[in-house]
Amino acid sequence: MKTNTRIKTQNIHQENLDLFNNLQSLQNIKKKTSLRKKPQTFFDFCAGIGSAHLAFKKLGLACAGYSEIDEKAEKLYNLFHGLHYKNHGDLMKINPDDLEDFDILIAGFPCQTFSIAGKRTGFGDERGQVIFGLKKIINHYIKKQKKLWHHYLKKQRNQHLLSLQKEKKKKFVL
Numbered sequence: 001m002k003t004n005t006r007i008k009t010q011n012i013h014q015e016n017l018d019l020f021n022n023l024q025s026l027q028n029i030k031k032k033t034s035l036r037k038k039p040q041t042f043f044d045f046c047a048g049i050g051s052a053h054l055a056f057k058k059l060g061l062a063c064a065g066y067s068e069i070d071e072k073a074e075k076l077y078n079l080f081h082g083l084h085y086k087n088h089g090d091l092m093k094i095n096p097d098d099l100e101d102f103d104i105l106i107a108g109f110p111c112q113t114f115s116i117a118g119k120r121t122g123f124g125d126e127r128g129q130v131i132f133g134l135k136k137i138i139n140h141y142i143k144k145q146k147k148l149w150h151h152y153l154k155k156q157r158n159q160h161l162l163s164l165q166k167e168k169k170k171k172f173v174l
Contacts, residue, residue, distance in 0.1 A: 043067075043099065045091050045107035045134060049076040052106045057081075064102040067091045092133040096140035105141070107134055 042056045044066035053063055065086045068074050074087055088094050112118035113125035122128050 040103040041101070042104040042106050043102040045105065045137075046109045046130065047077055047087075048073050048108055050081050052108060053077070053081055056104070056106065061104065064100040067094065091130065091137070094133070094137065096137045099137070105134070105138060109134065 039060055039062045041062045041064040042053075043064045044050065044053050044056075047053065047066040047068040048070075050066070053066070057063065063081070063085050065088055066077065067088045067090070068077060069090050077085075077087075086100075088099065109130045110127035113121050113123075113128035119125070
């Protein structure tokens with residue numbers, strides 16, 4: 001009997017510790033984003049009424065825009081979050097170059113076509129194709145970031161080479 005109670009107590013302790021660690025990591029994210037001059041941004045695809053928007057906003061991130069095709073959901077999104085966010089509409093028709101820059105992509109894409117509760121038509125359903133629209137946008141931003149990263153590395157490498165040259169000159173003078 002004592003061992004069962006001890007195991008239950010250990011499990012409860014571990015669950016509380018896990019919860020504490022999760023809260024700590026969320027607070028760390030919030031601290032990191034609040035220390036920046038410009039907060040990290042997110043783009044809310046398949047936004048619905050903006051539940052994810054609310055969560056990311058509470059973490060200190062800023063919304064760069066959203067994409068939602070349901071008019072009723074869009075009205076609620078605007079009611080909850082304000083009219084100052086641009087709805088880019090159907091993500092399957094979005095040109096990634098037209099999007100504002102963002103740091104994090106969030107998407108609650110339709111799962112009905114894959115769900116046991118749905119008809120399970122998968123990619124055969126128009127809603128099942130949404131993942132490919134997201135992939136197009138992600139690939140666009142990966143290419144864009146690689147160019148920025150390549151430029152940054154090039155700049156860093158040149159600065160490193162300059163500092164190495166200065167060190168060699170110092171050694172030569174000594």
